[in-house]
Amino acid sequence: MTDSYETLSADVLVIGAGGAGLRAAIEAAAAGARVAIVCKSLLGKAHTVMAEGGIAAALGNVDPDDNWQVHFQDTMRGGQLINNWRMAQLHAQESPDRVYELETYGAIFDRTPDGRIMQRAFGAHTYRRLCHVGDRTGLEMIRALQDRVVQLGIEVHMEVTVTRLLKDGERVVGAFGYNRIDGRFVAFRSKAVILATGGWGRIYKVTSNSWEGTGDGVAMGFEAGAEVLDPEMVQFHPTGMVWPPGVRGILVTEAVRGEGGYLKNREGQRFMLEYDPKKKELSSRDVVARSIYKEVQAGRGTEHGGVYLDVTHLGADKIKAKLPSMYDQFLRLADVDITKSPMEVAPTIHYAMGGMRVEPETGATTVPGLYAAGEVAAGLHGANRLGGNSLSDLLVFGRRAGAAAGAYRREVALGAIDDRQVSDEQQLLLLPFSADGTENPYFLQQRLQQAMQDGAGLAREEKGLKTCLNTILELRQRAARIRVPGSRRYNPGWHTARDLRFMLTIAEAIVRAAIERRESRGAHWRLDYLEKDPALGRVNFIAYSDAGAMKLRQRPVQPMPPELAKLLEEPVSKVATPQPPEAKRIPA
Amino acid sequence: MTNGSIVLQVFRGEDLGGKEVRFEVPAVEGMVVLDAIHYVQANYANDLACRWNCKAAKCGSCSAEINGRPRLMCKTRVDEFPDQEIHVWPMRTFPLIKDLVTDVSWNYEVNKQIPAFTPRPNEPVPYRMLPEDTERVYEYRRCIECFLCQDVCHVLRNHDDKSLYYGPRYMVRIAGLEMHPLDSVRRTGLLHGKAGVGMCNITKCCQEVCPEHIKITDNAIIPLKERMTTDVYDPVAWIGRKLRPRRDAIGGGAAAGELGAVRPPQRFAVKDVIRLKSRGRPMARVGGVRPDGKLEIWVLKMKGTQQHWSGPKVIESSDVTNNYGPLDEVGIGSKLFEQTLVEHEG
Numbered sequence: 001m002t003d004s005y006e007t008l009s010a011d012v013l014v015i016g017a018g019g020a021g022l023r024a025a026i027e028a029a030a031a032g033a034r035v036a037i038v039c040k041s042l043l044g045k046a047h048t049v050m051a052e053g054g055i056a057a058a059l060g061n062v063d064p065d066d067n068w069q070v071h072f073q074d075t076m077r078g079g080q081l082i083n084n085w086r087m088a089q090l091h092a093q094e095s096p097d098r099v100y101e102l103e104t105y106g107a108i109f110d111r112t113p114d115g116r117i118m119q120r121a122f123g124a125h126t127y128r129r130l131c132h133v134g135d136r137t138g139l140e141m142i143r144a145l146q147d148r149v150v151q152l153g154i155e156v157h158m159e160v161t162v163t164r165l166l167k168d169g170e171r172v173v174g175a176f177g178y179n180r181i182d183g184r185f186v187a188f189r190s191k192a193v194i195l196a197t198g199g200w201g202r203i204y205k206v207t208s209n210s211w212e213g214t215g216d217g218v219a220m221g222f223e224a225g226a227e228v229l230d231p232e233m234v235q236f237h238p239t240g241m242v243w244p245p246g247v248r249g250i251l252v253t254e255a256v257r258g259e260g261g262y263l264k265n266r267e268g269q270r271f272m273l274e275y276d277p278k279k280k281e282l283s284s285r286d287v288v289a290r291s292i293y294k295e296v297q298a299g300r301g302t303e304h305g306g307v308y309l310d311v312t313h314l315g316a317d318k319i320k321a322k323l324p325s326m327y328d329q330f331l332r333l334a335d336v337d338i339t340k341s342p343m344e345v346a347p348t349i350h351y352a353m354g355g356m357r358v359e360p361e362t363g364a365t366t367v368p369g370l371y372a373a374g375e376v377a378a379g380l381h382g383a384n385r386l387g388g389n390s391l392s393d394l395l396v397f398g399r400r401a402g403a404a405a406g407a408y409r410r411e412v413a414l415g416a417i418d419d420r421q422v423s424d425e426q427q428l429l430l431l432p433f434s435a436d437g438t439e440n441p442y443f444l445q446q447r448l449q450q451a452m453q454d455g456a457g458l459a460r461e462e463k464g465l466k467t468c469l470n471t472i473l474e475l476r477q478r479a480a481r482i483r484v485p486g487s488r489r490y491n492p493g494w495h496t497a498r499d500l501r502f503m504l505t506i507a508e509a510i511v512r513a514a515i516e517r518r519e520s521r522g523a524h525w526r527l528d529y530l531e532k533d534p535a536l537g538r539v540n541f542i543a544y545s546d547a548g549a550m551k552l553r554q555r556p557v558q559p560m561p562p563e564l565a566k567l568l569e570e571p572v573s574k575v576a577t578p579q580p581p582e583a584k585r586i587p588a
Numbered sequence: 589m590t591n592g593s594i595v596l597q598v599f600r601g602e603d604l605g606g607k608e609v610r611f612e613v614p615a616v617e618g619m620v621v622l623d624a625i626h627y628v629q630a631n632y633a634n635d636l637a638c639r640w641n642c643k644a645a646k647c648g649s650c651s652a653e654i655n656g657r658p659r660l661m662c663k664t665r666v667d668e669f670p671d672q673e674i675h676v677w678p679m680r681t682f683p684l685i686k687d688l689v690t691d692v693s694w695n696y697e698v699n700k701q702i703p704a705f706t707p708r709p710n711e712p713v714p715y716r717m718l719p720e721d722t723e724r725v726y727e728y729r730r731c732i733e734c735f736l737c738q739d740v741c742h743v744l745r746n747h748d749d750k751s752l753y754y755g756p757r758y759m760v761r762i763a764g765l766e767m768h769p770l771d772s773v774r775r776t777g778l779l780h781g782k783a784g785v786g787m788c789n790i791t792k793c794c795q796e797v798c799p800e801h802i803k804i805t806d807n808a809i810i811p812l813k814e815r816m817t818t819d820v821y822d823p824v825a826w827i828g829r830k831l832r833p834r835r836d837a838i839g840g841g842a843a844a845g846e847l848g849a850v851r852p853p854q855r856f857a858v859k860d861v862i863r864l865k866s867r868g869r870p871m872a873r874v875g876g877v878r879p880d881g882k883l884e885i886w887v888l889k890m891k892g893t894q895q896h897w898s899g900p901k902v903i904e905s906s907d908v909t910n911n912y913g914p915l916d917e918v919g920i921g922s923k924l925f926e927q928t929l930v931e932h933e934g
Contacts, residue, residue, distance in 0.1 A: 042639070043696065044733055045647045059714075100714040106705030106768065108722050108729065115716040133726070139646065140729060151704035158696075181685055210641040244618020250644050329644075332663065334618060442630035486635030489602065490686040493634025 005185035010036035011409040013190035018046035020374025021196030022145035023398030031406025051138025054130030056388030057095035063127035068092040079382020086360035098395035107144035165224040172369040173415025183488020191409035195372040199352035205449040207349035215506035217376040226365040228543040229378040230354035232513035238288035240348025242306035265300035289347040306346035363401030373401035383522025437481025441496040509543040622661035637687035648734030658736040679739040721769040728764030737794035753784035756794035763808035776819035
């Protein structure tokens with residue numbers, strides 16, 4: 001039995017309206033395809049909007065020695081060499097053009113005195129490479145892309161949640177979901193589907209991510225038979241807010257340390273001098289996050305379980321000029337005047353390096369008709385992402401996926417919609433209104449978030465991971481007994497009930513892969529295997545669906561061509577410049 | 589806040605029949621209104637509808653009216669209201685969907701009508717733009733599209749004249765495009781016509797509620813009014829454009845290029861605020877319109893901090909270069925009027 005639903009059709013369906021989705025849509029439309037975008041929120045609210053620091057592209061405007069080869073080296077080294085080399089190469093080569101192109105859509109980056117795009121230094125980038133607009137680079141980017149999408153007349157279906165990919169044989173031929181506003185069901189028929197759904201920080205308790213980061217895309221892709229690569233690689237940003245409780249997890253930008261901020265423990269010691277005497281506070285994110293964790297574990301943390309981030313020595317004028325939004329954020333939300341007192345910070349879940357396994361050139365997943373770009377795709381960042389590489393990732397691979405999907409749709413006809421798949425999904429969606437149970441979707445979500453935080457967080461070990469896995473499997477049973485009040489009209493409890501299933505799928509993949517990676521590498525830190533294992537450094541883990549059950553297998557890291565391998569044998573040509581001159585900007 | 593708990597009165601309903609529902613939420617240090625709403629959602633009302641995303645004042649999703657004032661819920665701390673109940677209502681300028689969620693789709697439709705950034709055809713890429721030319725544009729581009737300015741705008745809210753005026757948000761967007769150093773399109777025809785910049789009577793309420801502290805009226809709307817007036821009503825500028833055409837005028841309303849021969853009638857209300865052409869005094873208040881169509885005006889003169897009105901004088905309506913529309917006797921607009929005057933005198 002099927003409930004009524006509306007059917008819409010397009011050549012290319014893009015799921016997600018962040019940087020990758022919008023860029024993909026623009027490119028597919030440019031290839032002549034009829035494109036439809038669906039997004040869970042209003043247009044322009046996607047997570048890209050929160051990016052602060054900048055977009056990494058080797059323009060060489062400030063440091064003329066910079067070029068794609070150096071950017072490639074930095075990205076591969078940062079990812080601990082389990083990245084896909086071809087993606088890292090394409091990314092480093094194409095980022096500059098994507099940044100310039102963004103300005104033709106109307107974006108305006110901060111400028112050098114002679115009118116070119118300004119660039120700033122960031123952790124583990126050899127040269128000053130991050131193009132930025134003050135501390136609101138993501139907003140500038142999404143607005144430019146959004147304006148372009150509107151200009152091209154691309155259809156955008158706002159506040160529509162897609163919950164299942166529809167298949168015709170082996171091919172993905174559309175998607176099914178519901179309109180959040182009135183709960184109406186909607187099916188999309190399309191020749192190609194591009195996943196651009198972002199990450200899954202929301203499965204953790206302390207995160208800088210919004211409610212949207214529930215891993216929908218990767219879970220739907222997995223259920224449709226696509227492979228999930230490196231799920232265990234989850235990035236902690238070293239500095240999130242800690243106190244008061246309501247703001248826990250909100251990002252404190254890396255620029256605070258870039259401007260010369262010190263990390264101190266309760267005894268006032270600059271502990272990074274011990275953990276990384278060379279790069280100190282500007283060490284890579286995984287190293288700084290671990291160091292903070294160790295200090296807190298050793299009893300040298302602050303009252304609320306963090307460490308201090310101190311900029312008071314910089315002087316009030318410099319702080320207000322260089323870090324206006326941080327000054328405002330702490331004053332308003334935490335009653336802390338950062339010109340007089342230190343901030344309290346602790347690591348916060350920030351980014352998913354893992355995701356759909358894709359072809360580097362096209363973003364094609366392992367299922368025909370299904371493409372992925374942006375945070376939902378994997379391979380570029382390996383075991384640790386460098387700051388600024390995510391925004392360029394969105395543009396480079398968003399464009400490639402859009403072009404490939406735009407070409408693919410010429411080769412195929414619209415597929416058939418299978419009523420059975422539709423009615424299965426409708427039943428699943430409607431279950432919370434009729435289920436025999438009293439489970440509260442929010443409580444189960446909180447339970448999952450706590451379990452992931454405790455068992456699969458920054459520091460992992462086998463015992464905790466296995467406990468976490470058991471909790472996930474138990475929650476999966478309980479999710480069937482969720483009951484929500486009210487109607488289908490804009491009902492967040494109902495929405496959460498379905499989101500929770502996506503979250504459980506990706507949580508399971510993370511934990512299963514984290515158990516199997518018996519070593520410490522990049523963001524994955526195992527207390528019971530503290531060293532790197534060279535054998536595991538040659539493989540990626542892949543989670544896949546085998547008749548509905550999640551299985552895991554290893555896949556060898558693809559060997560690099562000799563000319564690129566040679567690049568990585570060279571020593572780092574120059575240490576990152578910690579104190580960049582910043583472009584002048586209007587204070588907030 | 590009583591006994592470590594706060595009392596929320598949250599609007600609930602799907603139409604005008606909705607009403608406030610009382611919830612008691614345990615107070616937590618540093619809590620913002622959005623935290624309290626989340627607590628209600630998880631513990632009392634799973635189906636309570638509200639929009640939110642970033643919870644860090646960057647996305648502009650969680651707009652609401654908190655104790656009568658349009659604000660972001662993620663940026664409003666509950667301890668701002670000690671010993672008070674906190675009333676949370678949806679934005680009232682837009683049609684209600686449910687609880688705190690309103691239908692803001694009109695804004696997106698308006699946005700589609702604005703001509704996008706259009707560089708000159710052969711502008712070399714990468715672009716060169718000097719920092720001094722780009723700096724003023726950053727303020728407009730800070731907008732997070734929370735639509736609080738649209739919510740508070742009298743034209744949209746009280747008079748529901750959504751067909752006459754695009755609202756402050758889109759004045760900000762147009763200002764950002766108009767002042768982009770490499771943009772080659774003029775939107776003054778649109779401003780004069782469908783966008784309706786003349787509808788704004790400068791009460792500045794929009795800039796008071798802007799969470800990004802954009803000076804919407806001062807830095808976007810007033811400059812656009814001036815730009816529009818120069819383009820649409822100034823025959824000298826029109827001839828100049830004919831001789832040296834630089835930009836294409838496009839958009840709704842009358843095309844600027846056609847307005848030189850036949851001047852459209854300007855309408856004045858008593859107490860309109862206007863700007864005079866080459867009379868030594870930049871702004872004046874219209875005291876009345878005489879039967880012959882001429883205007884009686886008063887000019888506010890400033891000497892140091894002293895001010896006095898001089899008049900009435902009688903002028904032709906063609907002596908007016910800009911009409912700022914009606915003015916409140918005691919409203920914020922009059923303050924602005926005086927401030928602007930002082931700036932010009934100084």
